[in-house]
Amino acid sequence: MTLESRDGYALKYGIIYALIIAAILIVPLFVYMQLVTHINEAKNELYLKNLSYKIIAKMDKYKPSGQDAYFDFPRYNETKAGLYDENFHPIFSLIDDLPLIMTKGYYTYDNKRFFVQPLPQKRYFDADYLIIESESKNYEIYQVGLLIGLLILVILFFISYFIFKQFAQPFEKVNVQLDNFMKDSMHEINTPLSIINVNIDLFAMKNGENKYLTRIKAASKTLSNIYNDMDYLIKQDSVKYPKESIDFSAFLIDRIDYFQVVASQRAIMIEADIEKDIVIYFNKTKLQRIIDNTLSNAIKYSYENASVEVGLHYHDKGALFVVRDYGVGIEKPAKIFERYYREDLDKGGFGIGLNIVKKIIDENDITLDIISSLKRGSTFTYKF
Numbered sequence: 001m002t003l004e005s006r007d008g009y010a011l012k013y014g015i016i017y018a019l020i021i022a023a024i025l026i027v028p029l030f031v032y033m034q035l036v037t038h039i040n041e042a043k044n045e046l047y048l049k050n051l052s053y054k055i056i057a058k059m060d061k062y063k064p065s066g067q068d069a070y071f072d073f074p075r076y077n078e079t080k081a082g083l084y085d086e087n088f089h090p091i092f093s094l095i096d097d098l099p100l101i102m103t104k105g106y107y108t109y110d111n112k113r114f115f116v117q118p119l120p121q122k123r124y125f126d127a128d129y130l131i132i133e134s135e136s137k138n139y140e141i142y143q144v145g146l147l148i149g150l151l152i153l154v155i156l157f158f159i160s161y162f163i164f165k166q167f168a169q170p171f172e173k174v175n176v177q178l179d180n181f182m183k184d185s186m187h188e189i190n191t192p193l194s195i196i197n198v199n200i201d202l203f204a205m206k207n208g209e210n211k212y213l214t215r216i217k218a219a220s221k222t223l224s225n226i227y228n229d230m231d232y233l234i235k236q237d238s239v240k241y242p243k244e245s246i247d248f249s250a251f252l253i254d255r256i257d258y259f260q261v262v263a264s265q266r267a268i269m270i271e272a273d274i275e276k277d278i279v280i281y282f283n284k285t286k287l288q289r290i291i292d293n294t295l296s297n298a299i300k301y302s303y304e305n306a307s308v309e310v311g312l313h314y315h316d317k318g319a320l321f322v323v324r325d326y327g328v329g330i331e332k333p334a335k336i337f338e339r340y341y342r343e344d345l346d347k348g349g350f351g352i353g354l355n356i357v358k359k360i361i362d363e364n365d366i367t368l369d370i371i372s373s374l375k376r377g378s379t380f381t382y383k384f
Helices: 003-061 138-207 211-235 248-264 284-300 353-363
Strands: 079-084 090-093 105-109 112-118 129-135 244-247 269-274 279-282 307-315 318-325 367-373 377-383
Touching (some): 003 079, 003 129, 003 138, 211 248, 211 353, 244 248, 248 269, 248 284, 248 318
Parallel strands (some): 269 307
Antiparallel strands (some): 079 090, 079 129, 105 112, 112 129, 318 377
16 A cells, blocks of 8 residues: 555545544534524524513603603614504504514514514504514524534544544555565566476477476466466556557467467367458557456366357457357356456466456456356457
8 A cells, every 4th residue: 555545545534434423413413503593592582572571661661741752762783673553554663574474472584583562552652563673693503503513524534534544554564565575476486487488398399299298388378377467467557558559460369379278278279260460559568468368268267178269350440359258158247357356266366367457448448348148158349
C-alpha cells in the first residue's frame, strides 16, 4: 500500500464512516430540534399572551376625560399589535396583514405568529379583539441545528480519517515488504527459468525430441506464462508500455506456435484461421498478455482430444480476435475477471490472468464478448 493509496483508503473510509455516524445522529438531532421548536413556540405564545395583558393594563389606565388628550398605543421592537372589531376589521393597527380566518388563541401563519385576545365588548375604543403579531425565530433553531450537524460531521471526518490512516500504516509496511519480496523473487526466478528454456532447446537440437522432454518443455512454458503475468502485475503501475505498430497476424502465429507444445500434452489441436498483414497500434507486452492468457485458458479448460479454434480477421475498421474452445465452459462469466477467482481449483494457476486482461482491454477501449455453455465450451471475441 503506497502513501497515495493509504491516503485514498483513509479518505474513502473516513467519509463513509463519518456519513454513517451522521446518519445515525440525524434522528436524535431532528427530534431535539423538534422539541426545541415546540418549547420555543410555547415560550412565544406565553410571551404574546403576557404582552396582551400589559397592553390591556395600559388601556385600563387611559382616562379620556382627564389630562390624556389621546392614547399612545404601545409599540415594541419585535412585535406589532392592533385593535379590531368583531369582523376583524382594524380600528387601529400596526399589523400589515392578517390570516383570512381567525379566532381567539395562538396562530402560526408562514413565518409569523399571532395571538388573538378577546376584549370586553366596546370597552376599549369599541374594539372586540386585541391581536399581537411576532416573527418566528424557528429558523434560528434550524440554523444552529444545521451548524451543529455540519460541525459534528467535519469533526467525525477528521477523526475517522486520522484513525483509518493510522490503521493502514502497518499494512502499508507489510505491503512494501511483500512487494519487495515479490520483485526479488521474480528476479531470482527469471534467471533459472531462462536457463531451463535455453537448455531444453539445446538438448532437443542435440538429442532430438522425446515425450519426457516435451513434457518438461510444456511445463516450462506454462511456468513462463505465470511468471510473465506476475511480472506484469508487479510492474504495471510503475513501467510505461509504449504503443507501436504490430503485425498482429505474425505475432499471433508466433504465440500459437509457442503454445502448441502445451496443447499437445493433452492431445488438443490448435486450429488457426488468421488473415494476413493485420496491423494494429498497440503495445507488444500487453498484446501478449491478452493472447497468452486467452490461449492458455482455452487449452487448460478444454477436454482432451478436442480442438481450440483461433481466428483473426479485419472487421468494421478494426481487428476481430476470436478464441473458441470445446471444454467445460464457464459457470459464472461475470466473476472470471475478479482477481484470484478460479472456477476449478484443480486446474492450477493463481486467478490473475483474466484480471490482467480485463484491465488492459478497459484501458484501450477493446470490447470483449463471451459466449459460454457448460460442458460445451466458450468463445472469447475481442474487438480491437
